[in-house]
Amino acid sequence: MTVTVAPAVQLPRRATPGVGTTAAALSLLIVTGLWVGNGGLSDLTSGDAITAIGRLTGLYASDLLLIQVLLMARIPVVERAFGQDRLARWHRWTGFTSFWLMVLHIVTITGGYAAGANFFVTLWDLIWTYPGMLLAAAGALALVMVVATSIRAARRKLRYESWHLLHLYAYLGVGLALPHQIWTGADFTGTAWARAYWWALYLAAAGAVLAYRIGLPVLRNRKHRLTVSRVVAEGPGLTSVYLTGDRLAELPVRAGQFFGWRFLDGPGWTRANPFSLSATPHGDTLRITVKDSGDGSSRVARLEPGTRVLFEGPYGKLTGESYAGEPVVLMACGIGITPLLSLLGELPYRDGDATLVYRARTEADLAFRSELEWFEARRGVRIVPLTGPRARSASWLPGELAGTGDAEALRQVAPQIAESRVYICGPEEWAATARAAAIAAGVPADRVHTELFAW
Structure with a gap:
């Protein structure tokens, strides 16, 4: 068989990651300054301290909630700077922090207004009589649902499609919170500077969502018009879909x-499912490979040639953008082989300088055998299959290597590991242990790149 080896596509230079952290910290500092300028500090030292704290926590909660929206708005420069894994972690952290600040805001504001009266009666009075508060309460309930279903234990019990649909209610929560800030939020409307800041942040969040979650995908779909070319069964529960379209060479x-x-094959088309490319993209074809693990993925095997396809992306930074010609080690677990297989076709490594470590539960689960044999024969890639149940929960190794340390085993299968650039893709826990093993084996942390199959 023939495997296409494509030249690397040059993407714009990545933004510096520290810029994002600095911007987030600066936004909280601005919010604090606006609160102080509106008398917050003097209220804190007077008898109105509880209400002052409530105002500040509400401002922090709103600020982090809007930052959370921006983090996952698919802004290309942000995606390239941080990658989906890091953005998702920050998104979860800011989401939970914003939620608990919102709870503290509700408790302290209500407590301040109650001033010794019945807390729940005062809360009901605020919701029912103050402008915008009924909408804000509905928004708070929407956010409670989103946070509850984002807890790890809850996510494990939900299908991806259900979780994704419920998660969209976060946008509803953000929108419903705006009226009460405009109508009753003194720190939102108290000064021209405050109005300018908050309107700018709300408009930036809304604009980013409209531009990059809706506008850019619409433009790219109109331009490239993807359709299913053919569907190929790669193994038990594993299906590849070949896609063709217009001017695919111009897709970045x-x-x-x-x-x-x-x-677009029937019910369920409204829910997007994230699948990696499993072959190096070239002029007229894209390929994805899907494991049957849910409603969206199980439909793939039944797709007919000619089916229209809508897409959003590309996303992720598990790419050869920073590769400088050093030896390369790719570590895949299960369906994590797909993006690494595409990387094997793009990276310009020398013959014998690439090692693919491929973890699977059984020999039958090792997919793409003919393609891997091609890379082995034509480009000198060392293929190291590791099969069997895991040695232990905190190891990336199979049970037969349980007596070997994680880092030592990696040195044995990839002797050049310390000088290599490492790419890792697989389930979250497995990828974390594989990354720790690579670093323990001497690979600098900035040369270890991961993509997690988690949500």
């Missing part, structure tokens, strides 16, 4: 990236 995608896909 690299090997290792993923898209959100919607197949």
Whole structure:
């Protein structure tokens, strides 16, 4: 068989990651300054301290909630700077922090207004009689639902499609909170500076969502008009979909990236599912490979040629953007082989300088055998299959290597590991242990790149 090896696509230079952290800290500092300028500090030292704290926590909660929206608005420069894994972690952290600040805001504001009276009666009075508060209460309930279903234990019990649909209620929560800030929020409307800041932040969040979650995908879909070309069964529960379209060479995608896909084949098309490219993108074809693990993925095997496809992306930074010609080690677990297989076709490594460590539960689960044999024969890639149940929960190794340390085993299968650039893709826990093993084996942390199959 023939495997296409494509030249790397040059993408714009990444933004510096520290810029994002600094911007977030600066926004909280601005909010604090606006609160102080509106008398917050003097209220804090007077008899109105509880209400002053309530105002400040409400401002922090709103600020972090809008930052949370911006983090996952799919802004290209932000995506390239941080990558989906890091953005998702920050999104969760800011989300939970914003939620608990919102709870503290509700408790302290109500307590301040109650001034010794019945707390729940005062809360009901605020919700029922103050402008915008009924909408804000509905928004708070929407956010409670989003946070409750974002807890790890809850996510494990939900299908991805259900979780994704429920998560969209976060936008409803943000929108319903705005009226009460405009009508009753003294720190929102107290000064021209405050109005300018908050309107700018709300408009930036809304504009980013409209531009990059809706506008850019619409433009790219109109331009490229993807359709299913053919569907190929790769193994038990594993299906590859080949896609063709217009001017695909102009799509700014690299090997290792993923898209959100919607197949227009019937009910369920409104929900996008994230699948990585499993072959190096080239002029007229894209390929994804999907494991049957839910409603969206199980439909893929039944797709017919000619089915229209909508996509969002590309996303992710598990790419060869920073590769400088050093030896390369790719570590895949299960369906995590897909983006690494596409990277094998793009990275310009020398013959014998690439090692693929491929973890699977059984021999039958090792997919793409003919393609891997091609890379082994034509480009000197060392293929190291590791099969069997895991040695232990905190190890990336199979049970037969349980007596070997994680880092030592990696040195044995990839002797050049300390000088290599490492790419890791697989389930969250497995990828974390594989990354720790690579660093313990001497790989600098900035040369270890991961993509997690988690949500």
